[in-house]
């Protein structure tokens with residue numbers, strides 16, 4: 001029996017974030033270069049997006065390139081940037097047909113110009129789509145994001161347009177690149193690694209984590225359903241005790 005029949009669609013998470021990991025190991029296992037795995041990873045993104053849409057998820061955030069990933073060999077970084085441009089160009093019609101809004105988080109100004117242009121074009125084209133938002137985390141690092149938010153607040157205080165009492169959780173949230181996006185209820189990481197790797201540190205304060213051994217290129221709709229079922233089996237207490245929850 002498929003896992004989807006067991007999911008309560010009325011209680012689907014509104015926002016799922018995914019650390020797509022294991023492309024390199026997947027490629028290596030089959031005797032290929034790492035980029036071969038990244039290419040197949042795009043297919044898994046396509047399938048996951050479709051499945052998330054069916055589950056009535058509003059936001060799907062995918063960690064596609066971390067600030068730390070610039071430290072990889074140049075050939076791999078160039079290949080990833082090239083893959084990004086080709087994938088966006090290749091998928092834009094499908095994104096439009098299926099009502100997907102493309103968004104990005106992270107320091108996108110630090111991406112190569114070709115990537116920035118392709119992304120901006122796709123973001124503009126899809127901005128009025130309403131079925132699901134696909135949020136790509138690109139050149140993203142949570143510590144960068146928080147530092148950047150602090151700098152903006154410091155500047156406002158320096159300019160006298162804000163005072164220190166106004167530095168609230170809400171004010172900080174508004175300065176993050178995720179400002180318009182609700183916090184994820186569920187975070188999935190593939191490939192058996194059980195760490196956060198500088199992803200959404202502020203936003204995951206009460207997020208449920210699901211770790212799976214599946215390598216990202218092998219990730220299928222069924223794996224997403226499994227993660228959502230796992231999420232639905234949890235009791236989210238937000239600091240309270242069980243009896244206080246209704």
Ligand code: IPE
Nearest residue numbers: 020021022023024025026064
């Ligand atoms: C995740 O797969 C994709 C990116 C980080 C861009 P990896 O490339 O990290 O694959 P592994 O972890 O080395 O197997």
Ligand code: IPE
Nearest residue numbers: 019020021063064065066197
């Ligand atoms: C996290 O994966 C970043 C992305 C999935 C884009 P990494 O493979 O880069 O993380 P570490 O190095 O294993 O922590």
Ligand code: MG
Nearest residue numbers: 021022023024
């Ligand atoms: Mg990895």
